[in-house]
Amino acid sequence: MMGTPQAKGRGGAQYASLAEINVTPLVDVMLVLLIIFMLTAPFIAGGVEVNLPHTRTTAKASVEGLVITVDKQRRVFIDEDQIQLAQLKEILAEIRPAGDARPVYLRSDQEVPYGFVVRVMGTVKEAGIAGLSLVVDPDDEVE
Template identity: 40%
Template structure:
């Protein structure tokens, strides 16, 4: 077994600084990964949802149906109604029947903003649960 000192022990002192080259390499790779993936997180993804056949809902109480036609006309049950009258009428009906379910039927060509406006009015009337009625796929 050799007991002498080597050349490396005499000439070299412990290294006191960090080699930053590998650190910079790793940081640049992470930066590139985040730059590539960040725009993908903010964009929507187009998804084709599967068609499904769902059974009809069984209820004991006839729901209040608010229908929105393609031209924006609103109906409560079968009666045309102005949008300004929607919230007061629903509040009056909910006072008589507190558990009355409310469904929204929107035409396929109805602008989304009109449906959102009706849902907002329902929320201001104190309604927290609204069902959206759709037609089964043909």
């Protein structure tokens, strides 16, 4: 690409190069990617299907962390991987070493007996995790 002529001593005119980068295609691609991510983000939050209990007051929490799920059949999952309750303590010790500050969430179907949920909570505490948060479905009409 030719630039503007500039006087250069005795030899005549030399051309200075124009160092411009056209960012319009980059912006176009980024906007398309943004739209794609915005459309697909709601589908990513899948996971194990549970019917969460309802409550009137909840604290908003980020989903980034470790999620333990108990479904209606009392099956235990870490994220989306099914495990046995007897293995939970050892697996938590492996994937969440001491000093790891990531939050741990417990999602349980509302049909699961309270005693089983307490057993899961006790196992999590035995693994050295003190900060366990329960996930509920915010609703104005509590049964």
